[in-house]
Amino acid sequence: MVFHLALLPFLIIHCLTACTSQAAPPPTPTIVPTNTPQSRNTPLPSVTSLQEGVNKDAEAFFDIGTDYLEKGDLNRAITEFDHAIQRDPNHAISYNSRGVTYAALGEYERAIADYDHAIQLKPDYAEAYCNRGLAYAEQGNVGQAIADYDKAIQIDPNLAQAYYNRGNAYAMKGDLDRAIVDYNEAIQLNPNYVNAYGNRGLTYARKGDFDRAIADCDKVIQLDTEDAESYKSRGIIYAWKGDLDRAIIDFNKAIQLNPNDAEAYTNRGKALALRGDLTQALNDYSKAIQFEPNYADAYHNRGLVYSYNGDFDKAIDDYTKVIQINPQAALAFFNRGNAYYQQGDYQKAIADYSQAIQLEPQNARAYIERGIAYFDQGDYKKAIADYDRAIQIDPQDPQAYMERGITYSLKGERVKAIADLDKAIQIAPKYAIAYYNRGLEYHDLGNNEKARSDLEMALKLGLPPNLEAEALKHLQQLPS
Numbered sequence: 001m002v003f004h005l006a007l008l009p010f011l012i013i014h015c016l017t018a019c020t021s022q023a024a025p026p027p028t029p030t031i032v033p034t035n036t037p038q039s040r041n042t043p044l045p046s047v048t049s050l051q052e053g054v055n056k057d058a059e060a061f062f063d064i065g066t067d068y069l070e071k072g073d074l075n076r077a078i079t080e081f082d083h084a085i086q087r088d089p090n091h092a093i094s095y096n097s098r099g100v101t102y103a104a105l106g107e108y109e110r111a112i113a114d115y116d117h118a119i120q121l122k123p124d125y126a127e128a129y130c131n132r133g134l135a136y137a138e139q140g141n142v143g144q145a146i147a148d149y150d151k152a153i154q155i156d157p158n159l160a161q162a163y164y165n166r167g168n169a170y171a172m173k174g175d176l177d178r179a180i181v182d183y184n185e186a187i188q189l190n191p192n193y194v195n196a197y198g199n200r201g202l203t204y205a206r207k208g209d210f211d212r213a214i215a216d217c218d219k220v221i222q223l224d225t226e227d228a229e230s231y232k233s234r235g236i237i238y239a240w241k242g243d244l245d246r247a248i249i250d251f252n253k254a255i256q257l258n259p260n261d262a263e264a265y266t267n268r269g270k271a272l273a274l275r276g277d278l279t280q281a282l283n284d285y286s287k288a289i290q291f292e293p294n295y296a297d298a299y300h301n302r303g304l305v306y307s308y309n310g311d312f313d314k315a316i317d318d319y320t321k322v323i324q325i326n327p328q329a330a331l332a333f334f335n336r337g338n339a340y341y342q343q344g345d346y347q348k349a350i351a352d353y354s355q356a357i358q359l360e361p362q363n364a365r366a367y368i369e370r371g372i373a374y375f376d377q378g379d380y381k382k383a384i385a386d387y388d389r390a391i392q393i394d395p396q397d398p399q400a401y402m403e404r405g406i407t408y409s410l411k412g413e414r415v416k417a418i419a420d421l422d423k424a425i426q427i428a429p430k431y432a433i434a435y436y437n438r439g440l441e442y443h444d445l446g447n448n449e450k451a452r453s454d455l456e457m458a459l460k461l462g463l464p465p466n467l468e469a470e471a472l473k474h475l476q477q478l479p480s
Contacts, residue, residue: 058088062097069101077101092121096128099135108135126156130165137169145169160189164196171203179203194223198233210241228257232264239271247271262292270301278305296325300332303339312339330359334366337373346373364393368400375407383407398428406437417441432461436471448478 065080081098084091099114115132118125133148149166152159167182183200186193201216217234220227235250251268254261269284285302288295303318319336322329337352353370357363371386387404390397405420421438424431439454455471463471 058084058091058094060084061087062091062094065094065101066097069097069104074101074105090121092118092125092128095121096125096131099128100131103131103135103138108139111135124155126152126159126162129155130159130162133162133169134165137165137172142169142172158189160186160193160196163189164193164199167196167203168199171199171206176203176207192223194220194227194230197223198230201237202233205237205240210237213237214241226257228254228261228264231257232261232267235267235271239267239274244271244275248275260291262288262295262298265291266295266298266301269298273301273305278309281305294325296322296329296332299325300329300335303332303335307335307339307342310342312343315339328359330356330363330366333359334363334369337366337369341369341373346377349373362393364390364397364400367393368397368403371403371407375403380407380411396427398424398431398434401427402431402434402437405434405441409437409441414441414445430461432458432463433467435461436463436467439471440474443474443478452478 061080061084065077065084068074068077068080078098078101081094081101084094085098088094095114095118099111099118102108102114103111112132112135115128115135118128119132122128129148129152133145133152136142136148137145146166146169149162149169152162153166156162163182164186167179167186170176170179170182180200180203183196183203186196187200190196197216197219201213201220204210204213204216214234214237217230217237220230221234224230231250231254235247235254238244238247238250248268248271251264251271254264255268258264265284265288269281269288272278272284273281282302282305285298285305288298289302292298299318299321303315303322306312306315306318316336316339319332319339322332323336326332333352334356337349337356340346340352341349350370350373353366353373356366357370360366367386367390371383371390374380374383374386384404384407387400387407390400391404394400401420401424405417405424408414408420409417418438418441421434421441424434425438428434435454436458439451439458442448442451442454452475455475459468459471459475
């Protein structure tokens with residue numbers, strides 16, 4: 001009896017708060033970001049005149065527009081800035097503020113055009129460079145954004161927001177050390193810069209420096225005790241650190257401050273699930289969905305818990321909902337494939353794994369799982385092809401070698417089988433199931449000494465109860 005390992009559902013935690021790029025996960029718990037959280041970037045609408053002798057009518061309209069902008073009435077703000085520019089076409093401050101307003105509406109091309117005009121009128125306008133950098137960053141043009149922040153800092157070395165936003169841009173590029181340097185500079189210039197502490201903390205977390213990350217979150221909370229986002233951030237970092245109890249305390253506080261926050265419920269659900277409180281986790285995911293009916297992450301994680309509980313029909317319903325919300329959700333196809341596999345519906349499982357591979361061609365895990373499904377259908381050729389591809393993508397994945405070794409065994413190619421099982425054990429010396437399967441190979445080849453050694457090692461390392469019984473039975477069959 002050979003044994004291969006199907007991937008069990010796993011739980012997801014991802015950063016939902018103020019950072020500029022996806023957080024890199026530590027090994028436990030598994031963290032798979034599914035979206036890019038919004039960064040707390042700082043636009044700089046000017047609130048004072050830039051030049052003497054300005055048109056008073058233009059100033060009056062500018063002041064009214066600024067008031068509307070601060071109140072969030074963006075369309076009326078644009079109208080007033082339009083009037084100011086009509087009264088004075090050289091009113092750089094109105095171009096800058098109208099650009100900020102367009103950016104707030106997501107109209108980045110118009111925003112950039114206004115910042116261009118403001119800079120043309122006033123080449124030393126540091127705030128306009130900084131704001132144009134933000135617009136470029138929102139468009140994904142991080143290099144141009146950094147160039148604009150560089151220029152803003154060159155003009156005004158004390159502009160804390162420029163350092164902060166450049167730090168965000170470096171974080172987006174994955175240059176975490178330079179990001180931290182810029183956050184440090186922003187904090188030195190403004191010791192109460194809440195967002196700089198928050199994003200520096202999340203950058204420390206990405207580097208695995210959880211103590212510094214938590215210290216920064218503590219500072220944010222000290223500066224603003226009513227900021228629910230900061231409690232969520234610290235909760236996530238505690239979860240990454242493995243301190244689930246303290247993570248849950250922080251998520252509780254975030255929910256207390258904002259009782260309708262679907263993300264806080266979802267993150268608390270993840271922490272509860274990782275702690276083994278699956279019923280409470282399901283309640284939190286369902287609560288999140290109640291507040292945000294199209295919240296794909298809540299459906300996905302609820303589906304994972306349903307899968308773990310063996311309720312595959314409900315799991316499939318939740319994964320299907322995720323796919324309806326986001327047809328590019330490769331992980332939802334993958335996990336739905338796992339659920340179909342557990343139901344014995346190998347064709348649907350293969351179809352979903354194939355879709356996951358189409359969306360993420362470098363997904364070695366999807367190739368392995370599809371290979372197992374082909375194996376169970378008796379299509380060893382396709383199974384081996386998938387394991388080959390998985391190994392090509394990730395030559396250090398021991399399961400791919402083990403699964404291929406099992407398949408070679410059933411094809412009668414025992415030399416290849418043992419070579420693959422040797423490789424799996426070389427990569428993962430405590431891989432009990434690989435020892436178990438290699439022990440069976442040696443048993444069938446009549447090499448009783450090696451069979452005994454491998455089966456005993458498998459038992460020592462720990463096998464599932466059914467395999468433990470099989471290993472003991474084979475050992476009893478071996479001659480003394």
